[in-house]
Amino acid sequence: MTVVAIEPSFSRAVQERSGEPVLRCYFCQKCSAGCPVAFVMDYKPAQVIRLVQLGRKEKVLSSSAIWLCVGCEACGTRCPNHIRLAPMFDTLRYMALEEGYKPDPMVYALHRSFLDSIRLWGRVHELSMLMEYKLLSRDLFSDLGMGLGLILKGKISFLPERIRGVSEVRRLYQKGDTGEGGHQ
């Protein structure tokens, strides 16, 4: 017999934190049909929301799907029950991070490098951001050709520009609700 971990309070917690009425979903699967990245998700958007309703927390928080949603809002525009899945997926990522589930390493590394860059300069400096991303993700060699092409076109600047209000921007980082913004 397999033991299935079910947490009934999970669906309510997701609903409250995301502000989206996930309990209203009746599994028509319109969201999955229109989701541009469903084809690479382990659970399709409608399956994720179903698992949330069923309290299958562990399955949901360890899924790849929560790291692949790009927030394109196609589902939220089309759902007959006016459920936006993008904020639900955001919430699931926050929960996964807080509870120590392993994020998708590449996706996480990219977001992390991006936020670090803003904290340093106030804006994103692509070149140093990409270097940090390459190190964090341990994916050193993909896309080098494309990067070089962009440099040759003068589309990637070498030197970052720091805004005057960078200390103010750093202050904004101090109390992120997942604590993620506060990482060093």
Next chain:
Amino acid sequence: MKYAYYPGCTIGTTAVEFGLSTDAVCEALGVELAELEDWNCCGASSAHSLDHELALRLPARNVALAQKDGLDIVAPCPACYQHVLVADMKLRGDLAWRQEMEALLGFTYTGQPRVRHLLEVLTEPEVIEAVRRRVTRPLKGLRVASYYGCVLVRPPEFTGWDDPEHPTRMDRLMAALGAEPVEWSYKVDCCGASLSLSRSGVVVTLSSRLAQEAQEAGADVIACACGMCQINLDTRQNLEKKIPVLYFTELMGLAFGLPGVEKWWGKHMIDPRPVLQRVG
């Protein structure tokens, strides 16, 4: 018309031709863009992926900066536009949060400036009229697939200035330039966005499909309004016959006969010159 211009991080770098063409066509139309002093990055999808509070706070600082002059904020990047718009809605509707931000950033929220996208302001009826008058070199015979991407027009509760499933404002602008908008059903399909680096295969699949569909619909070029759409489609088409991807402002510049277009074309990975030279 004068706006507080929030260019966003890509305008000076990977979307440099978007920035240059925006400056040029706005000047030609008498639309004044005063860059928002000391703006910061909106946090893009990275902030809302990892930290909800930060995703609201970063763009809120830009809203704060715009309160003094009271000018509407205009952003060329759909993601910047959406994040600043959402922060503004939060400031408007959540009094406790507004007070916290006002204390943290030292400003007074007046709620006066509205947050708008560049395509929205450049497709208002009176601007379209001005565009028609300004065209000196109609883009006759150029078939354009207008590509809106994902968050430019949705969710409709936030944006509301064009149809979220069948938007038409960019098509109308293209028609005003003398071009021929083509019908296709992928206008609002996402390109894969930030997965471009972390899951490039996904973006190759999505971009190639968009490019393929545009060509099957008979388009010579794709027009877009987003730096990320443009770079994804410009670098990730895995097709034998590739289709050039231009910012809508670049096509405006061409139809206005502005100097400098050659410089913009030179920034593209897929050279648009062979197609554009046939036009007119």
